[in-house]
Amino acid sequence: MILYPNCKINLGLHVVGRRADGYHNIETIFLPIPLADCLEIEPSSEDEFSMDGRPLDCADVDNLVVRVVSLLRNEGYDVPAVSIRLTKNIPSGAGLGGGSTDAAFMMKALNQLFELGMTSVQMQQLVRRLGADCPVFIDNVPVFAEGIGDVFHELSAEMVRKTYCMLPPVGAMLPPTQTLTMPRNLLGYWLVLVKPDDFISTAEAYKNVHPCPAEHHLPDVFARSVRQWKGRMVNDFEESVFPMHPVVEGIRDQMYMLGAHYSAMSGSGSTVFGLFPRKPILGNVFADHFLWQVEL
DSSP: OOOOOOOEEEEEEEEEOTTTOOOOEEEEEEEEEEEEEEEEEOOOOOEEEEEEEOSSSSOOOGGGHHHHHHHHHHEEEEEEEEEEEEEOOOOOSSSSOOHHHHHHHHHHHHHHHTOOOOHHHHHHHOOOGOTTTTHHHTTTTEEEEEEETEEEEOOOOOOOEEEOOOOOOOOOOSSOOEEEEEEEEGGGGEEEEEESSSOOOOOHHHOOOOOOOOOOHHHHHHHHHHHHHTTSOTTTTHHHHHHHHHHHHHHHHHHTTTTEEEEOOOOOOEEEEESSSSSSTTTTTTSSSSSEEOOO
């Protein structure tokens, strides 16, 4: 079985309060996008795990796809030995949910492969133990999220299904495709992702943010023209991250100079995305950074 765990960006992110359990309540819009890893799974005589592509700074046993196997077995699910190969295309520590999507797709794959009988809600509840962003990738559709990012509400925007080419696994002859749900008001826009080498830990980002009620309700802003998002669709982490990581703010500003209708940092960073009305001419502007773009 081969799957393509795609990542997400956050359209706006408000940190609205601290919780007694040490987490924060947030409000955000998750938008799944077609930048994906490749996850290959097959039954085996013993558990095996290998990884290539972009390196991760963690032991194999701590990789989230491996932890999903352990989690399900500890919960009493009959998961036989599996061979897992993970090809990383999504940058880590980027605010894109690269590890979270791997975990969610791994759980969905095992549920299907071994007929475990879990519902979407059950999978969301289990995979949430591995990360707050994980549950959104179970249904993998655009949503407005509250709580710690795991309470989902449908967006009122019209949604359409669109097929995108994924980055192929090693040895593939043709690029595979995957169909994602996309809001119609974003179709035709060019999405550009730029990630500098700066690493921003989630703990660092939350430490310096000041929770407060949101000035604008994100679904209401989302319903406006993308041209009207600037100044209304806000990521609260930018206020604390930009002074310590000016290169990230510089990328955001450069996006606007290049003609983006909207640009922001995704999640707690350090990836910045821009939405352009047409394919931008980037030249060598972001030559020193990770760069990826697609027409939505």
